[in-house]
Amino acid sequence: MEDSNEYMLGWNEGWDVDVAHQLLPLLQQDISEQEEICQLVGEYVMPYVCKEPRRTSRQTGQMWVNEILQGHPDRCYEMFRMEKHLFRQLCATLDELGLKKSKKMRVEEMVEMFLNTIGHGVGNRMIQERFQHSVHRNFHKILAACLNLSKANIKPFDPSFQRCHSKIQNDLLYWPFFKDAIGAIDGTHVPCVVSVVDKIKFIGRKGYATQNVMAVCDWDMCFTFVIAGWEGTAHDARVFDNAISTPSMHFPHPPSGKYYLVDSGYPTLNGYLDPYRCERYHLPDFRRVAGFANNNEVFNYYHSSLRCTIERTFEVWKNRRNSIIDEQFIQAKDESVDVLEEDIDIGEAYSSNLPRSLRQMQHVRDIIRDQLVNHIN
Structure with missing residues (x-):
């Protein structure tokens, strides 16, 4: 009771003591609500404004790609279902068809992300973890380029069909x-x-x-x-x-x-x-x-x-x-x-x-x- 009176001194001068005791719980409730609001704002700010980096691996996707291409030939075939010279030829062809590197990814890394996905059926999150990048946008870039590539390759060798096979x-x-x-x-x-x-x-x-x-x-x-x-x-x-x-x-x-x-x-x-x-x-x-x-x-x-x-x-x-x-x-x-x-x-x-x-x-x-x-x- 003494603590409450000391808390009330200074702001309750001229107020009736009974009225002051009635207002005190309302004031404490208001303070609690403000504290809850601040806590909720903090919970939102931390994950969405002050984001913690998710992809923090020291081995970036490009580093892993370079390691595969510079390593044993079987590693390239096992990971991307394609030999090294064919992979480089595919990258050059897709580049000619309009596939360009982005600010964060080179063409080689995009292509290997695509090949690793379709070659092994790897899920979205696993590819993101492996290459330390988002997948969706880059995957569809490669897919569109491959569709253009199919137009040039899925066609008869002899369109006139003059010779018997x-x-x-x-x-x-x-x-x-x-x-x-x-x-x-x-x-x-x-x-x-x-x-x-x-x-x-x-x-x-x-x-x-x-x-x-x-x-x-x-x-x-x-x-x-x-x-x-x-x-x-x-x-x-x-x-x-x-x-x-x-x-x-x-x-x-x-x-x-x-x-x-x-x-x-x-x-x-x-x-x-x-x-x-x-x-x-x-x-x-x-x-x-x-x-x-x-x-x-x-x-x-x-x-x-x-x-x-x-x-x-x-x-x-x-x-x-x-x-x-x-x-x-x-x-x-x-x-x-x-x-x-x-x-x-x-x-x-x-x-x-x-x-x-x-x-x-x-x-x-x-x-x-x-x-x-x-x-x-």
Whole structure:
């Protein structure tokens, strides 16, 4: 009580003692509130204004990059899935395509950040810790440059398709029957991450979100055209129609007299040779039961044997990026009768509406079938 009176001396002169005792708790409450406000302001200022540095490692990302490039050749390949001379060539090419260094990162460090991410599937925070930099903006810079690079590389080696490929000429299984075949077309489903709103249409019969990717390859197992981004529920014929009918995609259309090999999931169009429907087609089906039931199966067997080049190309891609896609990299069409029957319904409905002038591929298919039958007999 004496302490309270001493505290009140000086400011309460002329005040009634009872009134002063009533005001004192209010004053103490006000002081407590001000202290809490100051504490909250301090809690905000320390982390957001007076920030503590997060990336404080003595070995910066550039130092680590220099160490890798100056070290054993295997370290570069293990970390970035690329040999040293190829890495330097890639950096120079991307620089020519417009990739420039930033204030804090050189082009080499940006590229190695990108390669380390896609080559090992490393998460965002791990890359930030390794390179002591933020990732998002620099990653998308590299991605945009690589997309420009793909335009210059994913294309036919011979756009006119005048020469027959040596794979066909030097293999008696296919020569001269498929001398006009210039490549193969197929689709594959690649796992993807999409928003909750769009997720449903990306979930197909595989049970998880995928995008339907259509690709064209030549007989050297090199991609000559790729279209990605279609939802997993989209049928191959729909993706195919969009690719060949959109001029801005620069699809490498086959010239007159040439054709791509496609499976029964694609329509019968001029320049695209599909197999006989309602017959055995996939190679495992022929392994289970030896021999051919009819002449159409003879054509289907050789057609499938050559067209599986695109499937092997997908497998090579899968094996080189298996740390990211692993076993979830699944081809769009399993080698099973069920899928073939599913493709028959849609493919037949598509082709039944085609003009008669576009059905000359059926005549080409019959000619090749007869030649193959005469050859094996």
